[in-house]
Amino acid sequence: MVSRRVKDLEYAIRDIAVVANQVKESGKEVFHLNIGDPVIYDFKTPEYISQALAEATFAGQNYYVDSLGVPELRSEVCKYERKKNNIDITSEDILITSGVTEGIFFLLAGFLEDGDEILVPGPTYPVYFNYANFFDGISVEYELDEDNHWEPNIEDIREKINNKTKAILISSPNNPTGTLYSKKKVKQIINLAGEYDIPVISDEIYDQIVFEKQYTCPATLSSDVPIIGLNGFSKAHLATGWRMGYIYYYDPEGRLTELKNGIEKMARARLCANSIAQFAAIEALRNPGPHTEQMVQKLRSRRDYSYKRLRQIEGLQCVNADGAFYLFPEIDLKEFPKWDNDKDFTIDLLKETGVCGVYGSGFGEHGKNHIRLTFLPNEETLKEVYNRIETFLS
Ligand SMILES: Cc1ncc(COP(=O)(O)O)c(C=O)c1O
Known part of the structure; x- marks a missing residue:
């Protein structure tokens, strides 16, 4: 059935x-x-962002927008990421998605088939393994070591890489542990990915919600290893129900072109992300509130x-x-x-x-x-x- x-x-x-x-x-x-x-x-949800959403609908912006995202929003996201993390990306490297969740769905659809593997942290956010399984792939957990403040175990990652491994996923701050990967470990993961010529996926949905320690964006530590970042408006901008997120590709040597084109096809096949939430997201990025x-x-x-x-x-x-x-x-x-x-x-x-x-x-x-x-x-x-x-x- x-x-x-x-x-x-x-x-x-x-x-x-x-x-x-x-x-x-x-x-x-x-x-x-x-x-x-x-x-x-x-x-x-901050009032001025809700106001922008209401204004967008009353202004009649209730139509299908560009499948890759409203161009002004792609440009604002690009500026925001460049400023925040000092990374070399352009608006062409941004895809607007219905939350990070859709970004994960697109990426795993693009990477995996027939027993291909993706390395994910263990413990991990269940959507990674659900979607990996959905696309006939396998999510392989690498150990976060509880005795070492849940830091990733680099040797465990190395041992689990094989010719079916398509990507290594970093999730920091992590769900469910709430802990950050240290800069040293992030760098070691990037080096390992470089050694085996595989990209890194970085779920950055909590990057703005950190307490005493400093957050490290993986793309800032990579010179040539491709990093695919995922972020959105659910948590930092308090708009979980709006389903608003994005993917950015940091790809200095153009190794992700085929994947990126494939994902753009998927984005077209689903028409577009929510239009009025995109117009409100532009406002959120142009006027960051407290x-x-x-x-x-x-x-x-x-x-x-x-x-x-x-x-x-x-x-x-x-x-x-x-x-x-x-x-x-x-x-x-x-x-x-x-x-x-x-x-x-x-x-x-x-x-x-x-x-x-x-x-x-x-x-x-x-x-x-x-x-x-x-x-x-x-x-x-x-x-x-x-x-x-x-x-x-x-
Ligand atoms: C690690 C992680 N990634 C992604 C999401 C979902 O984000 P979005 O609302 O943008 O789909 C969550 C939600 O709890 C999460 O914990």
Whole structure:
């Protein structure tokens, strides 16, 4: 009745929401720490950007736009990326997509077939392995080492590269760990990619949401290795529902031309990304407001509070987040023999306390025995959440 492609799709972040709804229907309050969407908490889309969206529709800009993106937006994105990261790209290197998610879909469609491989971090954002699988490819997890602040294990990457490897994916700050790759490790990955003549894909959706440490853009460290960057307006500009993102190609030696042309064909086949959101995105880039900085400040104190509480709970161990809005504590299942695995733990926690996290195994093999908790809610809610987790575990 239904294809393997569709049958095999799994997305723990949304799957757990089904259990949460059942809990809610039973009359219990649910605390949503499962979804990485700031806009459903007290982070609102800046008014001047919403205004630009409204003006675009009233001005009649409700038509199909260029499949590669509105030219002014491609030009603004190019300027923005050049300024932010000092990289040599032109507007021709920009493709506007319906969120980073569509960018990942396009790239994996363009790279993979029949058992081709892509190296992704482990633990990892599930969309990478879902789409790899969807296109008959294989996502191979390279280790992020929890004992070393979840830094990528370079030797593990080297061992996993073979003649089927099409790209290495970097995701920093990482979802679900919230940690940044250090500059040294990013450089080592680029060197390795250069050695084996494979491109690097860099998911930069959280690049503006970092706390104490400095973010390193991979393209700034590469002289000749092609880097494909993915970014968008969901998180830094608080417009998750608008589905607005882009791909940029940093390709100093023109090695991605065939891939780029193929992806442009796919973009034409889907007509275009949302027109009015593109006009609003132009405004967001031309007039950067204080919203990202204000969000980061608020998030930092929520991260501090959540981390402090987590550290005090026996049986949970947590690496602190450098950015994004996730903490990913390890559950000591020897301490808690009541639960066989992280999924049972997470579902039980939800049913007993109403606290909804995402089970770590939903982020791949390396996510086992963990739970992902966002620190997006306000401190009062977080206090209630951690009180409940504490009581549940004692
Ligand atoms: C690492 C990562 N990439 C991409 C996305 C999705 O981005 P977009 O809303 O632009 O599709 C998310 C959303 O949570 C994410 O965590």
